[in-house]
Amino acid sequence: MVLSTDRGFQRGDGIFETLSVVGGKPQALDLHLNRFETSAAALAMPKPDRESWHSMVLRAIDENPSDQAQYLKFMVSRGQESVDRPATVDANFGPTAILYIADAASYETARASGISAVFLDSGRDSGAAARAPWLLLGAKTLSYAVNMAIARAAGARGADEAILTTTDGYVLEASSSTVVALIDGVYCTPDASIGILPGTSQVSLFEGLDARGEKTRRGLITQDELRAADGVWLVSSVRMAVPVHTLDGSALPVNPELTVMLNDMLLAREN
């Protein structure tokens, strides 16, 4: 339970991380804690106590064993809103911290069969994040109403997911996953500086690909390049790598063996 005056409820004013727990181990916990710290800094919130979060995560897993994959979500809001003076925080309360763990849904079908996606206009250009840090484009905040609206807009267009684009024609991200594409033999992903959430799973994936001697690149990807890619995946912590079989109504190449290789790499990752 949280108070209804909690800023997390009143203003979506807080941060979170969701990670996967496989075989009783948290996946990429260090990467998630890194991003949690970055998000806190972007929102001018107190720096999370890394050691405490680390041990709380391990304790939650210990106390909630499961023979299935689990997801673990932790979040911190700014605390209680002042009733006397809304938009300020009541100094008598600290931040509100919540952690929970549950069995994850199965995403085997999505990983095996793939999903369809459409491009949706983000309304902003590729330079917006650099010019306007107050847009919090790289922070994982509790203010997710637009992410939800984007997912609904994709559904209204008969697609499973939306991939956001900039007004100058570049690829951003999906509503809760990172875009990875195989273009001319190189695994490509948009650089986070374009104003997307830096994907922890994408980082793990590229580390694994680099270790295997595959070519990887972080940089601008145009919509046309994505349409012509030899493979497109949406990558996230719990659903992991899901191939996009259709983009804006046109078929994309799918390569089940590559998808299995990417997911094996993600399932095997540790910190």
Next chain:
Amino acid sequence: MVLSTDRGFQRGDGIFETLSVVGGKPQALDLHLNRFETSAAALAMPKPDRESWHSMVLRAIDENPSDQAQYLKFMVSRGQESVDRPATVDANFGPTAILYIADAASYETARASGISAVFLDSGRDSGAAARAPWLLLGAKTLSYAVNMAIARAAGARGADEAILTTTDGYVLEASSSTVVALIDGVYCTPDASIGILPGTSQVSLFEGLDARGEKTRRGLITQDELRAADGVWLVSSVRMAVPVHTLDGSALPVNPELTVMLNDMLLAREN
């Protein structure tokens, strides 16, 4: 109290309204309920039961008499998140509704002395709202983390408030108020179609000004026009009309008599 799995907390996935209560009467309740309905539609949430909200607001005021101005906030979130399948709603629960009322802070000083403002880049152009309704630019949602960040960014620049602008040089809104400017004898405000929250107080104000035979205009305002205005006010339900005395470090004309006239008009409004 709300459950920590409430979508309002988890995702800022809900809508709200804040209105002023003066002399035991809610101000512009119909306009607020209109916008509440518009916000619900934008988020694909159930249409609010207007009669219930109307009577709950009146009852809250009746049961909480005060000799001061009060603010009353009501909000609805989408309900409980499914723990089994995050990003979907648990069908066993309905939406969560919260209403509270409290004495408002005094804004006499801000109304009398005015505030300073700086322009901040919104990252988007003036056509974004029309092209991309999934950005929810006209909906009053619980996802307010960016609004808070914008207010902090203003403070970091030594200003009281930020006025957002488009990449093509037009004026949008402040983080929780509407811009009204006196330009060549005409009271001007950006049309909501540019991607701002339609301000209930601005509507009341223009109705009052129209009734007095003053000229009003809703349409595009450039940053240069605002810099050269004969008066600029930030208008909102509880703080009402506050003059901007400094914009981007340059003095703006202030006219205390006009400000008093505008606030008298707002204080006198009913439904």
